[in-house]
Amino acid sequence: MTLMAQDSATRPVPDGAEPVVRVSGLSKAFRRADGTIANAVDDVSIDVRSGEFLVLLGPSGCGKTTLLRIIAGLERADAGSVSLRGQEVFSASRGIDLPPERRRLSMIFQSYALWPHMTAYDNIAYPLRNARPRPGRATVDRRVREVLEMVGTPELARQYPNQMSGGQQQRIALARAIVGGDDLVLFDEPLSNVDAKVREQLRLELLSMQRELGFAAVYVTHDQTEAMELAHRIAVMGQGSVRQLADPATIYRRPVSRYVANFVGTSNELTGTVTRHDDRTTTLSTDLGEVTGVRADLAVGTEAVALFRPERTRLGDTAGDNAWPVTVTAVLFLGAHTETLAKAGEQSFRLLGDHDVAQGESATVTVRAEDVLILPT
Ligand SMILES: Nc1ncnc2c1ncn2[C@@H]1O[C@H](COP(=O)(O)OP(=O)(O)OP(=O)(O)O)[C@@H](O)[C@H]1O
Ligand SMILES: [Mg+2]
Missing domain, CATH: 2.40.50.140 (Nucleic acid-binding proteins)
Structure with a gap:
């Protein structure tokens, strides 16, 4: 529980020369079934530094998932660009759009986190077996067992997802996300299906694992406690745009607007x-x-x-x-x-x-x- 007591104001944001993610002027509109337009992402620019834990915080429908999917390459923006580790992977104006598998990142979703027809072991091994170059069988085995150990569930190797609790499934999903050693992991409300006690524990474990392994994280949530606890910096979003991007203490003590203030407390x-x-x-x-x-x-x-x-x-x-x-x-x-x-x-x-x-x-x-x-x- 010591991690929780840490004052985020005193926790420095890692300062890498090259941001892992640079999102610049991103916009994405959807046409709804009734013909109206939803400006899901509206001129968003964000840098995520190496080893940084960045949280996207905002109400339902404000564009968090869409922004994450654009970074992952699962959604194509109308305008703007995305660079990963200094390389442009998407540019609306230059017609660049690298497929997700070439962006060297992992993503954890809120639901359907695991392949239901695969054991925990095979789920975790999946990214390695599909990597190019493909590591040898012994390497795969060693890596899978290492991360199973790391997320504290070695006994679950042979279980199928429907034979595990929600919290255990999320642990396996996390193991799968970190097994490839990517320096960037995207999370879309990964803990929302887990009950409150387990959620708190998983949060602390995730935090220490992220600090230990040093990957950069972009983490979507609408839970302010979660945001405060995990983030080096929080981007508070509203209607497709970033309303304030700062460390948790600044967001709480010096919100730039009533909207931001009300989103992070009463x-x-x-x-x-x-x-x-x-x-x-x-x-x-x-x-x-x-x-x-x-x-x-x-x-x-x-x-x-x-x-x-x-x-x-x-x-x-x-x-x-x-x-x-x-x-x-x-x-x-x-x-x-x-x-x-x-x-x-x-x-x-x-x-x-x-x-x-x-x-x-x-x-x-x-x-x-x-x-x-x-x-x-
Ligand atoms: N495929 C789609 N077609 C039409 N509209 C969409 C589509 N995907 C998202 N939208 C709209 O874009 C807006 C942003 O959606 P998004 O899923 O990014 O929100 P969110 O912040 O992730 O919300 P939640 O917290 O509920 O997951 C919403 O108004 C949504 O209705
Ligand atoms: Mg969402």
């Missing part, structure tokens, strides 16, 4: 109008009076939203730059932590932690200006 939000800027702060006028936050690049008079995380929001007399009288509406005991809900008129607040108040009591919500982000609405 926040308290007060909407209003920008009234003034000071040296380091920006002030909004809202229904609850003034809110002061970190200085934002927004013109006076602009509609904006002040946004602050529940764990940064306090209750009581503690001095804060912002303070509002509230009534406590609920105190929710959730086991590991307690949440307190409060209201001032129509405005509700969510706070993390036990604040020693009861439902119905009056209190004061406070938050420091440095913990408040002012963002466009």
Whole structure:
């Protein structure tokens, strides 16, 4: 569990000279059955560095799978280019499109991860037996047993997929993905069919295996916890485009928009109008009076939203730059932590932690200006 406690902010992104993946100006539109157009991928540019774990995070339908399939060569983009290890494998303008088997990468899908008619052993051996040049029988055997050992399931060699649990199947799928020693592995929500406990464990194992073997990963998920835990960097996607690409701590603490902020956690939000800027702060006028936050690049008079995380929001007399009288509406005991809900008129607040108040009591919500982000609405 030590891996989980690691602060991603302090985990440096590997810095290779040549990115393993360079995606540039990629766009892909689909025509739906009713004739309307879905802009699945809309002008996306991303570099993935050698050994980097990059997570594509976004809601259903935002284009994550399509982007991954374009990188793998399973889907053809309308515009843009894809380079792998400095070599252009796709270019819409130059008419280049290398087939998947020549891109030297592995891909793990959410479902149908394994060939059902093959044992675990044969599933893992499959990429090796189809590689060119094809390694000898003894080499294949050695490699398969090595990775079976590595994913911790040597006893499953002779099992068929329908004789394994979901978690075991994912382990075998992972073994198959890494057996060829590719320096790039693409994951499309590989853990979504596995129950929560196993998912957590597989995540940690995947993380340590990735760090040990050093392959670059592009990992699709819509689970923010998964993204935070695995990623060197997260690309938050919305409607086909990348809204923010940064390390997990920056995404959480300094989201560039309300969309990104809401995708990676809950926040308290007060909407209003920008009234003034000071040296380091920006002030909004809202229904609850003034809110002061970190200085934002927004013109006076602009509609904006002040946004602050529940764990940064306090209750009581503690001095804060912002303070509002509230009534406590609920105190929710959730086991590991307690949440307190409060209201001032129509405005509700969510706070993390036990604040020693009861439902119905009056209190004061406070938050420091440095913990408040002012963002466009
Ligand atoms: N073959 C297709 N034909 C038409 N539309 C498609 C096709 N594939 C994807 N789309 C559309 O493109 C958009 C992006 O789809 P995509 O599968 O990439 O989303 P996603 O982010 O992977 O979603 P999810 O999290 O649900 O897997 C969606 O609006 C989808 O309906
Ligand atoms: Mg998908």
